[in-house]
Every structure is written in C-alpha cells, then in structure tokens.
Amino acid sequence: MALQISEAELERIVRSVLSELTGNGQVKAASGRVVNGQGRTVDEAVDAAAVAFEQLSACSLDDRKRFIEAIRTTGLKNKELLAKMAHEETHLGRYEHKIAKNETACKLTPGVEILEPRAFTGDHGLTVHDWAPFGVVVAITPVTNPSSVILNNAICMMAAGNATVVNAHPSAKVCSMKTIELINQAVVAAGGPDNVMTGVIEPTIDTGTALMTHRKVNMVVATGGVAVVRAALRSGKRVVAAGPGNPPVVIDETADMRKAAKDVFEGASFDNNILCVGEKAVVCTQAAIRPFMEEIRKLPVYELSASELSALMQQIVLTDGGKPHMNGKFVGRNAAALLESIGIRGREDVYLLICQVPQDHQLLFLEQMMPVLPVTTAPNVNAAIDLAVEIEQGFRHSAMMHSHDLAALSRMARLINTTLFVKNGSSLAGLGVGGEGYTAFTIGTATGEGMTTARTFVRERRCALVDYFRIV
Numbered sequence: 001m002a003l004q005i006s007e008a009e010l011e012r013i014v015r016s017v018l019s020e021l022t023g024n025g026q027v028k029a030a031s032g033r034v035v036n037g038q039g040r041t042v043d044e045a046v047d048a049a050a051v052a053f054e055q056l057s058a059c060s061l062d063d064r065k066r067f068i069e070a071i072r073t074t075g076l077k078n079k080e081l082l083a084k085m086a087h088e089e090t091h092l093g094r095y096e097h098k099i100a101k102n103e104t105a106c107k108l109t110p111g112v113e114i115l116e117p118r119a120f121t122g123d124h125g126l127t128v129h130d131w132a133p134f135g136v137v138v139a140i141t142p143v144t145n146p147s148s149v150i151l152n153n154a155i156c157m158m159a160a161g162n163a164t165v166v167n168a169h170p171s172a173k174v175c176s177m178k179t180i181e182l183i184n185q186a187v188v189a190a191g192g193p194d195n196v197m198t199g200v201i202e203p204t205i206d207t208g209t210a211l212m213t214h215r216k217v218n219m220v221v222a223t224g225g226v227a228v229v230r231a232a233l234r235s236g237k238r239v240v241a242a243g244p245g246n247p248p249v250v251i252d253e254t255a256d257m258r259k260a261a262k263d264v265f266e267g268a269s270f271d272n273n274i275l276c277v278g279e280k281a282v283v284c285t286q287a288a289i290r291p292f293m294e295e296i297r298k299l300p301v302y303e304l305s306a307s308e309l310s311a312l313m314q315q316i317v318l319t320d321g322g323k324p325h326m327n328g329k330f331v332g333r334n335a336a337a338l339l340e341s342i343g344i345r346g347r348e349d350v351y352l353l354i355c356q357v358p359q360d361h362q363l364l365f366l367e368q369m370m371p372v373l374p375v376t377t378a379p380n381v382n383a384a385i386d387l388a389v390e391i392e393q394g395f396r397h398s399a400m401m402h403s404h405d406l407a408a409l410s411r412m413a414r415l416i417n418t419t420l421f422v423k424n425g426s427s428l429a430g431l432g433v434g435g436e437g438y439t440a441f442t443i444g445t446a447t448g449e450g451m452t453t454a455r456t457f458v459r460e461r462r463c464a465l466v467d468y469f470r471i472v
C-alpha cells in the first residue's frame, strides 16, 4: 500500500530532521531547495528570494499586513533568545539592551500604512502616484545590531513588497541566520511564501560583493562602516548607504543639567555605546562644565584620572598601519572590562567611563563604540557648536544638544547638518524611544534617505486616467 503524505507534511519532516542534524537550532538548506531562507551559496539565496518575490507579488495588501504582523509577533516572542544569541556570539554590548532593541524594532517599525499614495485631480482627469517594490533587495547588516537591524529591515522591505537577501556580518552569522529562520517560519505560518528573506549561511566580504553585483538584485542596502558604504556605492545598483557617525553632544549653561547628565548617560552607556546614534563626545561651555560633571558623577560612572586615561588609550587605540583605530578586542565591552585592562578590578557597578580632555584629544574624533565618554570644554556656546561640527566630521549622522537658548539650538541645527538632531533628550529619543516618531535601525546617511521605512524601498509609479474621474 502506497504511503499517503502531503507536501506540507513532508516538508515539515525534512525540516525537523535537518534542524536536528545541524545541532545549533539552525535549519540548513536541503539539497537544491532553500528552506527558511538558509542559502548555502549566493546564487541559492538570490534565486530563492527571487521566487519568493514573485509569490509575494501575487499576495494582497491584507496578506502583506498579516505577514508583517507575524514578523512582529515572532520577533517579540523571541526577543530574549535572539538577544542572548547575539550577545554570546558577538560578545558586544549588554543582553538587556539587546532585548530592548529587538522590541523597539518589532513595535516601532512602520508597516504598509506608511505607503500613502498621492493623487492629483483636475480638468484633465485623475493621476495617481503609487509605490511599487524594487524586487530583490540585498541587505548588508552590521555586527552591532544583528537581529534588530534584520527585524527592522524585514518589516520595511516586506511592507514595500520586496524579498530580501541578507549578507550578515561574519561574526554575527548564527544569530542573524536564526532571525531569518524565525521570520520565514512566521510568514509561512501566516500563509505566505517561504524565503521572503534569505541569507548566506557562511557570509564573507566576497559573498557580500557577489550579492551587491548579482544580476537578479535590484537594490543594495548597506548598514555599516566606511568600507561597506564605499563597496555598495561601487555596485552600480540603486544604493541606500547607512554609514558611520561620531555623534557629539553640546551642553550649555541654560540646560536642565540633571536631565542633560541623565540623558547623556542613558545614550552613551546603552548597549556599551555600540549604537551608531549613541553620544560619543561631549562639548560643554565653560559655564556648564562644573554643574554637568557634578550631575553625571551621581550616576553609575567612573571618572578616569589623566594617568588612567593615558593607560586606557594604550589599550583601546591601535596605531598600526598609520591611521589610529579602535582595538576590536575592546569594542562593545563592559566598562568593567575596560577598567580591568588598566588594573582596576571588580567594578561591575560601572556602566560608563568619563574623562575630561582637551579640545584636540584623539578620543573626541574616533568612533569608539565603547562606553568611554570624553568631555571637553569651549569658551561659549558658539565655540562649542563649532567644535561639535568638527567632531562630527561631516558624517551627517547624529548629534544632540541640551540648551534652552532657542537661537543656539537653531544655530546648531543649521550648522551640524546631521540626519538626526535631538534637542534636550538622549540619542535614543531620535530612534523614537522617549521621543516621538517611528524607529529605524538603518539610517541612510551617505545617500540621504534618513530614517528608512517601506517608503525608502519602493519605486514611484504614476498612473494617469485622462479626462475622467474628477468627480467634483
């Protein structure tokens, strides 16, 4: 007697067997067939996403909304698991803050509702502008926010109607591929196609380059440092480049000093300052420095002496190859680990190291991605703003200011020219946490899209009906 078994049941059995075989909870691709987005090669990952894009295109807008809801639900259900995996794999940041990032990505990323069409009516009829998907989008993702960037990108890109291929950072490949697996399982369970988001199981710079130039890829979205932004811009595709920054904070004597200190501490210590928007340097006016330091010393910080700072600099800044850069060994580590490197032990209570430095100190100008906050002084608010502009270095990323002087706030807003500018709040407010507005974990800096949403990943299409449907 022949065994009767449905295709869905067979696939379920194959998946569970393969899952057990890999031993790490990741479902690897069956021969010739990508399951849950797990591509062994660039071609496999792109081909599977291309098929998923066709299937997604046949779905209704209500279907898309349901799939996005499923991604949000699975992200929230697994926010601790993904945070734990990211922390254990990358050794960067803090577990509890990674949970918060996953939660923010799931709750505050807008879906299809942001794709409002535009209409023009007149004597010559009705013209509609609507938003069409690009097709297959490649997302190059960072080690600093692996699962939260992927959840944020998945919601935005799916809302726009695209399928996505991820090339994760090699040091975050397991937690990134797990996020992709969960996203696909959720979409399939909601009745959608498998492989709406795929990834390369063993990502490298070479697989990233191959993806960015792949003929079936229509758009490249790169979130990371200078090198990946340059590589993306060379791809010849439509590019969204979310590059690095070095966010300065200006504090003048009109600020609410207790709040300023609390906000700066919150942003600079969050996830050990690996968020690209996080406060990386403070410029206080001469009149603000004393009250600011008094307030920030009341928080869980450690103030480095001049000799402790120079000992720490020997550890955290490398000068091999000529150009100074941060020692990867210390990126994203707890303040206690940094203190330990200079012989100060047992300070797990400390979340942020602070130090007063002269205006030309190296630390002000390096994107450290560590919980070390250099604080410098300028004679007045105009000089403080001018120095902040130098510290930001034209990345056009993020900046903060604490002041109640409207003219000074307005001057800084104009001169700093960053994508995010937060006034009287922490950098997190710029991501919609403690401030108004939606969130994004891919902030288009080099190419100017700003806080990316589904609106970033669509093509504008015009449909004109001549002489009819002006109904008034």
Ligand code: NAD
Binding pocket: 140, 141, 142, 143, 144, 145, 167, 168, 169, 170, 204, 205, 208, 209, 223, 224, 225, 226, 227, 228, 231, 241, 242, 243, 244, 245, 275, 276, 367, 441, 442, 443, 444, 445
């Ligand atoms: P990174 O540049 O080392 O890596 C980012 C990604 O790019 C990784 O997947 C990596 O494998 C890939 N990559 C790097 N060089 C490449 C090349 N030449 N060709 C192809 N792929 C390449 O950055 P990271 O350490 O993972 O992340 C931290 C950096 O990202 C910081 O500079 C931070 O400011 C920035 N960042 C920016 C945003 C934003 O929205 N603007 C968001 C998060 C992080």
